[in-house]
Amino acid sequence: MLSIPETRDTETTRAERALVGLMIIHPSIIDRCEIELHDYRCVDSDASQIWPVLCELRRGNFPMADLTSLAVEVRKRGIAPASLARVANEAGLPSNENFYIHTLTKQRRKRRLLKLAADALEKLDREDCDVDSVADSLSSGLASIPQLSKRKSRAGDIMMDVLALSEETQQPVRKVFSGISTLDLKMGGFRDGQLIVLAARPSVGKSALAAQMAINAAKDGAKTLFISLEMSAQETVARAMAFETGINMQHILDGTLQIGDVNRLKGLATAYQNEIPLYVEDRSNLTMHRLEMLVKQYSAKQRLGFVVVDYIGLVSSDDSRKSAWEVTEKVSKGLKQLAKSEKVPILALSQLNRDSEKEKQIAIPTLAQLRNSGSVEQDADAVLLLHRESRQSKDATLILAKGRNCGTGKLSLEYNGPKYEFIPAMVDNEFSKDF
Known part of the structure; x- marks a missing residue:
């Protein structure tokens, strides 16, 4: 049985703690993380405990006005308030929000690729392996892993991209x-x-x-x-x-x-x-x-x-x-x-x-x-x-x-x-x- 190594690199754990700390200070960031990182699993123990609590409170419209009231909610869920204090002290800069989210998105993609490769290798190691089935499963899995990209939603930004592409190609629409x-x-x-x-x-x-x-x-x-x-x-x-x-x-x-x-x-x-x-x-x-x-x-x-x-x-x-x-x-x-x-x-x-x-x-x-x-x-x-x-x-x-x-x-x-x-x-x- 092949095991998937758990990545605990410093950059990832720092990004996790910095982002969770930012969620405490700026709760609106939670909304973005719920969309872009909804299935992310934290490696850092403090971040892994506090992140889901913050998301739950945000969905329930809980007023996260201060650390004291948050500490009460954290304690109710059997989590030591010290975990909340530690991530709050390591909150990142608001200007680095995109960097933290990009780092964790990249880490999530890496984990999925590792699991996909491990599953394929395990199946290929069997004597009764159906190679075509493994290939199909691998292709399907790769297609399901989203590409890293800076997605734009503002109409003006997309318009500029369209115009830039037109200027580059100097060709009409195909x-x-x-x-x-x-x-x-x-x-x-x-x-x-x-x-x-x-x-x-x-x-x-x-x-x-x-x-x-x-x-x-x-x-x-x-x-x-x-x-x-x-x-x-x-x-x-x-x-x-x-x-x-x-x-x-x-x-x-x-x-x-x-x-x-x-x-x-x-x-x-x-x-x-x-x-x-x-x-x-x-x-x-x-x-x-x-x-x-x-x-x-x-x-x-x-x-x-x-x-x-x-x-x-x-x-x-x-x-x-x-x-x-x-x-x-x-x-x-x-x-x-x-x-x-x-x-x-x-x-x-x-x-x-x-x-x-x-x-x-x-x-x-x-x-x-x-x-x-x-x-x-x-x-x-x-x-x-x-x-x-x-x-x-x-x-x-x-x-x-x-x-x-x-x-x-x-x-x-x-x-x-x-x-x-x-x-x-x-x-x-x-x-x-x-x-």
């Missing part, structure tokens, strides 16, 4: 375009941190439309990751080849190609190898945590510009007791958080329920038909609903059912089945506003 000009004009492109949901009933063409958007983003230079949980990487790429060349996808997969077609496809493959940064992953049993690690892995060397997840309903749960509703809710919230943390737009596909298919004429889909979880709508910055009345129909409608800062509307499209391509209909190439 955007990814779908390739459907009318949609791009309406939405202004997909921006970093956005979660865009594309929903449709089965076999309507949502995967084809998502692949089309991914190809366009990659050809514009955005490093693009297409995560397919429904089709193999070969099928996904074969669709891309059909989209690019018009060659029948089945012929590509079966190997029944004409010599001229083979040469065209080899040229296309070479272009994608050397110039077009499109990556396809077809992992099975992918949990939200593993999906997150996969995205971060691709972003490690070069920042991703666009991510597609096909689709939400196939992301696995790491807890078999959870309902489909709970799993979908966790995934949608996880994807939104991932988009923000990695500063990348994520297009996530979702299925609509089949209720309206029972009718003779299939109705135009609505947000209410998003399958399993209303949180998908809440978490998404934009929701696109794709509609075709039948698999044979070339006529399609793309509905912008939710759009933060861009409104709603619908657009008529035409679907070219052999190429897996959607294009704006010639008769109606503008978004209508009557949705």
Whole structure:
């Protein structure tokens, strides 16, 4: 059994005593510590006894006017008043408050890392060790440990940071375009941190439309990751080849190609190898945590510009007791958080329920038909609903059912089945506003 060494360095104990002493003199500091250091465990014996008492009294609105009344409360809890006197005598300077809190935050992070490492080493030492499980647990644990940062909340400070970043880069806000000009004009492109949901009933063409958007983003230079949980990487790429060349996808997969077609496809493959940064992953049993690690892995060397997840309903749960509703809710919230943390737009596909298919004429889909979880709508910055009345129909409608800062509307499209391509209909190439 591996033990975790308890760190008792002088800097930490001094910071603990100085901060607790400051809490006595300036009780408002307790409020900040309750937020930023709520789970901190003191090493110093005096500080470890007095800290929780001060927090308890503060929550109860106890007037901490003098040491005498505090000493009475401390004694009631079986603590020697001498402990209170010692930390009060070592109170730090108010101007050093940030330094003390930073020191203890760093110490808490160090302890968590030590425990995580010790737990992993203990598991790896067993003969029946599941290495993949340990790796997942280690990655999850590392992700849960907050980074040390000087968090800002004042709007003016954040504004200055935004302006400073803009001056440094001298570049406009990054955007990814779908390739459907009318949609791009309406939405202004997909921006970093956005979660865009594309929903449709089965076999309507949502995967084809998502692949089309991914190809366009990659050809514009955005490093693009297409995560397919429904089709193999070969099928996904074969669709891309059909989209690019018009060659029948089945012929590509079966190997029944004409010599001229083979040469065209080899040229296309070479272009994608050397110039077009499109990556396809077809992992099975992918949990939200593993999906997150996969995205971060691709972003490690070069920042991703666009991510597609096909689709939400196939992301696995790491807890078999959870309902489909709970799993979908966790995934949608996880994807939104991932988009923000990695500063990348994520297009996530979702299925609509089949209720309206029972009718003779299939109705135009609505947000209410998003399958399993209303949180998908809440978490998404934009929701696109794709509609075709039948698999044979070339006529399609793309509905912008939710759009933060861009409104709603619908657009008529035409679907070219052999190429897996959607294009704006010639008769109606503008978004209508009557949705």
